[in-house]
Amino acid sequence: GAVVSQHPSWVICKSGTSVKIECRSLDFQATTMFWYRQFPKQSLMLMATSNEGSKATYEQGVEKDKFLINHASLTLSTLTVTSAHPEDSSFYICSATGTGAYEQYFGPGTRLTVT
Amino acid sequence: GQSLEQPSEVTAVEGAIVQINCTYQTSGFYGLSWYQQHDGGAPTFLSYNALDGLEETGRFSSFLSRSDSYGYLLLQELQMKDSASYFCAVRDDSGGYQKVTFGIGTKLQVIP
Numbered sequence A: 001g002a003v004v005s006q007h008p009s010w011v012i013c014k015s016g017t018s019v020k021i022e023c024r025s026l027d028f029q030a031t032t033m034f035w036y037r038q039f040p041k042q043s044l045m046l047m048a049t050s051n052e053g054s055k056a057t058y059e060q061g062v063e064k065d066k067f068l069i070n071h072a073s074l075t076l077s078t079l080t081v082t083s084a085h086p087e088d089s090s091f092y093i094c095s096a097t098g099t100g101a102y103e104q105y106f107g108p109g110t111r112l113t114v115t
Numbered sequence B: 001g002q003s004l005e006q007p008s009e010v011t012a013v014e015g016a017i018v019q020i021n022c023t024y025q026t027s028g029f030y031g032l033s034w035y036q037q038h039d040g041g042a043p044t045f046l047s048y049n050a051l052d053g054l055e056e057t058g059r060f061s062s063f064l065s066r067s068d069s070y071g072y073l074l075l076q077e078l079q080m081k082d083s084a085s086y087f088c089a090v091r092d093d094s095g096g097y098q099k100v101t102f103g104i105g106t107k108l109q110v111i112p
Helices: none
Strands: A004-007 A010-013 A019-025 A032-038 A044-051 A067-073 A076-081 A090-097 A110-114 B003-005 B009-013 B018-025 B029-037 B044-049 B053-057 B060-065 B070-075 B084-092 B099-102 B106-111
Touching (some): A004 A090, A010 A019, A019 A032, A019 A090, A019 A110, A032 A067, A044 A067, A076 A090, B003 B084, B009 B018, B018 B029, B044 B053, B044 B060, B070 B084
Parallel strands (some): B009 B106
Antiparallel strands (some): A019 A076, A032 A044, A032 A090, A067 A076, A090 A110, B018 B070, B060 B070, B084 B099, B084 B106
């Protein structure tokens, strides 16, 4: 089946620093990638949708200058949390779909802790 | 915008059948998906319904009624490993582009 990886699995950083999270589709071409954040015992909140080679579409309330998304190729998307604050601590999950597909394949998630 | 409603918690006995309902409000509806997520893990895809009716995949079945904006996930012969959160998710283009919005999730606890 389709596999999506994320790196790193977890990261601890200090306030004010930036963190980059990578999302890769390992065995298929991901025309669309989604970025979610999930707080404990809550649902997945869509942050942005990105298509290869174009700018990401951010959901209302998500700061595009703070959460930089780049979908440079059909197998790689990155999320950079800039000037991180403790309230950015969360579980960040990416997912990917192929052309015309409806099934989302999720990465294992990245747990970010900002101290 | 979109909204989805599903129960927050359900408890069922091992070997029994449980149904998790989901109602939604959206425009530009494409389909309804179901995902399973164990604590600390990532969601995994269970099913997708674009048309009315029942889709069966092993012990799991999913139903959709587009006219009622309603769907459900049916889990049969429950096993302890089925204890997890189950999310319904709507695929639509109400914002001018296709995206998927998740419900709050239903935490299923299977007891012996």
